[in-house]
Structures are given as structure tokens and as C-alpha cells.
Amino acid sequence: MTAVSVSGAGFAPYEVLVGSGLLADAAAGPARIAALLKQPRVLIVSDETVASLHAPALISGLKTHGVHAELATVPAGEASKSFAHLERVLDRCAEAGLDRKDMIVALGGGVVGDLAGLAAALYMRGVDFIQVPTTLLAQVDSSVGGKTAIDTPRGKNLVGVFHQPRLVLADIDVLKTLPERQLRSGWAEVLKHGLICDADFFDWLGGAGAGGAAGDPAALSEAVVRSVRIKAAVVGEDEKEAGRRALLNLGHTFGHALETALGYDEALTHGEAVALGCCMAFRFSARLGLCEDGDARRVEAVTAAAGLPTRLEQAGAFAADRLIALMAGDKKAEGGSLTFILARGIGRAEVVKGVDPAEVRAFLLAEGAA
Known part of the structure; x- marks a missing residue:
């Protein structure tokens, strides 16, 4: 223990x-x-x-x-x-x-x-x-x-x-x-912890530790301990999400909007929404020039290998304007201004405020939204 x-x-x-x-x-x-x-x-x-x-x-x-x-x-x-x-x-x-x-x-x-x-x-x-x-x-x-x-x-x-x-x-x-789908959904949050602040952990999850997504007990145990240590460190610094704790919401601005648009339908679990949201956050970061395209491709490959969705069409059909309206009501938004957790690279997430809705709309249309 x-x-x-x-x-x-x-x-x-x-x-x-x-x-x-x-x-x-x-x-x-x-x-x-x-x-x-x-x-x-x-x-x-x-x-x-x-x-x-x-x-x-x-x-x-x-x-x-x-x-x-x-x-x-x-x-x-x-x-x-x-x-x-x-x-x-x-x-x-x-x-x-x-x-x-x-x-x-x-x-x-x-x-x-x-x-x-x-x-x-x-x-x-x-x-x-x-x-x-x-x-x-x-x-x-x-x-x-x-x-x-x-x-x-x-x-x-x-x-x-x-x-x-x-x-x-x-x-x-x-x-x-746990059903396999629920286990994979949890793995999305494990991947997220590596993506926000621990590139070595993410590399392990995509390599030697990948068996955890399929239920390997040893890999799961290590993944849980390392994830909890990351979260404990962040929570200890910022309990009420006034600063650094917001990084734990990587993938959630996109993901929560997708869940709400679907009416919390079981067609998309929370973990699946987070996985897809993380992939979208990295692709959006690359589009804005914050990170390399190769980082976004690496995130997508590791996520897909774990059996998680990486593309919008895998979740359903969405209207870009509807998703943007939902994002404006997200807890991280301020005065209706869009806030995202984006990335400078794997293990280097940051809070970005005042994101232009036009940029988000163009990205969502490129992702396949209507």
C-alpha cells in the first residue's frame, strides 16, 4: 500500500x-x-x-x-x-x-x-x-x-x-x-496528468505503462499513485482553482461542451470527452502556433492506442456556435470571455484567457462541426 x-x-x-x-x-x-x-x-x-x-x-x-x-x-x-x-x-x-x-x-x-x-x-x-x-x-x-x-x-x-x-x-x-470502456475512460484522466506537467510520465503511459489501459494491475497501481501525486501537488498549491489548479482542466473546456450538447448521453462518457478534448486542445494549440504539430500527433496516437476517441466525428454531430455558447458558460470563463487550457508542448500546459471566438469557430469547423 x-x-x-x-x-x-x-x-x-x-x-x-x-x-x-x-x-x-x-x-x-x-x-x-x-x-x-x-x-x-x-x-x-x-x-x-x-x-x-x-x-x-x-x-x-x-x-x-x-x-x-x-x-x-x-x-x-x-x-x-x-x-x-x-x-x-x-x-x-x-x-x-x-x-x-x-x-x-x-x-x-x-x-x-x-x-x-x-x-x-x-x-x-x-x-x-x-x-x-x-x-x-x-x-x-x-x-x-x-x-x-x-x-x-x-x-x-x-x-x-x-x-x-x-x-x-x-x-x-x-x-x-469495471467494464473495459469505463477503465479506458479513467485512463483519459491519467493521460491528462502527464500532458499538463510531466512529459516523462506521458512517455511511460505511451510505452511501458500502456498496459494499464487494458487492466494490467501493476501498471494501474503505478499510474494511480503517480497521478494522485501530481494532483495532490497542484491542489496543495491552489485549492480553490484560482491559478495553477485550472491546469487540471486540460481538455475539459471542449469536453464539457460536448457532454452538455449531447445531454450527458452515454454515447460519450466523461473520460471519453476529456480524451477527445485533450486531443482538440493540442490541435488548437498547434493551430495557434503554441506547440508543434508533432506534439498534437503524438497525443492523438497515444490516446487512440488506448482505445479512446480523438476526433469530433467519433462523438457525434455538433454545431460550432452551440459549442462556443456552452464554452462561454464554462466555469473558467470570465464575463463570457473564452478561457482554455492549452499547451506549449507535452507536459507544458498553460491557462490562456480571452481566446478569440472567431478562432475557436474556425477551428471547430475545421474539426468537422457544422
Whole structure:
């Protein structure tokens, strides 16, 4: 097991534990959860699919340590990141009689982590929570850093708060239950970490570590640890995304617009949107003369080799003006002015503000938008 510390000036430090068997071994993950509790009771929030696979082991392990666990489930899928399901989770907290000394445990992927984290931040003006991410995407990205949110029809993650977890348990073994598509989607966020600030890591992902995209446990373990270290360093410097943390959104300005335009349809997962968005960000950077065409081609080749989309037509048909309007409503936009995370090269991302919409429109038309 490897422990990665996450600390910053504005929040209490916590650990991200990465290893195999953390969930099933009562002396591992459940013991660490029990040690943090002020009283022996938790509410586990999960989705219906994950709950059937992993909740029994976690509940049993907690019971070994004298902890009573109740379970609240939501339907699997992005649609659960909504006001309606947030209200249901909050009502379940009240029904279970949780008070400020109790803990919420998010058991699931990014949707569950975001939803449960936001519920924890709101319930009684804030209770502690623990992340137990069960997807690769959640282990390397959404479970670390305290971002919690729900979606609205006008955009992804528009309603949320920063609420840091007390602990993150990233069990590599649970990734064996992931469908191949979901594993590849998580790999997109791993690739992104190399692209923003670690060219050597990206080279490893495209070479010796490439087997992680297909489920190789050793490669996955190393990829998760290295990704979490990168994210922990960035979050520690900039918790509220006032500066450097925005780099973690490489690929997301394009990707979120695509997801919203599709209505969060499962035709494009979040990870697939990020992968495509990263490729588009590098091609746009090359078009603007910020990086070499060869860098954009290299990013596209490694992404395609991992089984992820690299071209707009793979996601669907889009109107350029619609995508630009959605980008103008992105959280990084200021006064409607377009902001992108672009690249000077692999491992050298930067925030670029005030991007000309005409340049974006010309690029999208060249990419195949109408």
C-alpha cells in the first residue's frame, strides 16, 4: 500500500491510500475508516450497481470494528448528479438521524463522489466524508481535491462547493469489476496528468505503462499513485482553482461542451470527452502556433492506442456556435470571455484567457462541426 499526502493552507491534510485489497480486508480500509469516526456510525452513499458489488464487503468490514453502516443508493449514471437526487440523499441523511459527528462514505465513481461530497458539505452545514472511489477516473481525479458538484441542463458541475474528504481509499482490486470502456475512460484522466506537467510520465503511459489501459494491475497501481501525486501537488498549491489548479482542466473546456450538447448521453462518457478534448486542445494549440504539430500527433496516437476517441466525428454531430455558447458558460470563463487550457508542448500546459471566438469557430469547423 502507498500513502500519498494531500495538504494545503486552506484545509486539513488527509491521505490517499492506494493498494490492493483495501476494501475487502477489514484490517485495511474499514479499519482506517473506523479510526477517523467520532461515533461508530456512517451513511454509505453508492449507486445501485456498485452497491451490489462492493457494499457488502465494506459494511461487513466496518461491522468488524463495531461500526453501524446504513446504505443510500442512487441510479447509476450521470443523471444522478441532479438536484432531485441531491435532495433524496439529504433526506436519507435526515431519515438515518445523522448528526454533525457522523460521517458519509462515498462508495462509487465520480458521480457518487461528487453527489455524496456535496450532500456532506450541505447537510447540517457540513459533515465529514470519506471517498472510496471504485472507478479509475475517480481514483486518479475526482476523489482527490475536494471538488463536489451536480449538473444542470445549462452545464456540467455548475452547482457545487469545495469540500475536502478526510480520507481516500483507492483499491486497485475493485477496478477488475469495471467494464473495459469505463477503465479506458479513467485512463483519459491519467493521460491528462502527464500532458499538463510531466512529459516523462506521458512517455511511460505511451510505452511501458500502456498496459494499464487494458487492466494490467501493476501498471494501474503505478499510474494511480503517480497521478494522485501530481494532483495532490497542484491542489496543495491552489485549492480553490484560482491559478495553477485550472491546469487540471486540460481538455475539459471542449469536453464539457460536448457532454452538455449531447445531454450527458452515454454515447460519450466523461473520460471519453476529456480524451477527445485533450486531443482538440493540442490541435488548437498547434493551430495557434503554441506547440508543434508533432506534439498534437503524438497525443492523438497515444490516446487512440488506448482505445479512446480523438476526433469530433467519433462523438457525434455538433454545431460550432452551440459549442462556443456552452464554452462561454464554462466555469473558467470570465464575463463570457473564452478561457482554455492549452499547451506549449507535452507536459507544458498553460491557462490562456480571452481566446478569440472567431478562432475557436474556425477551428471547430475545421474539426468537422457544422
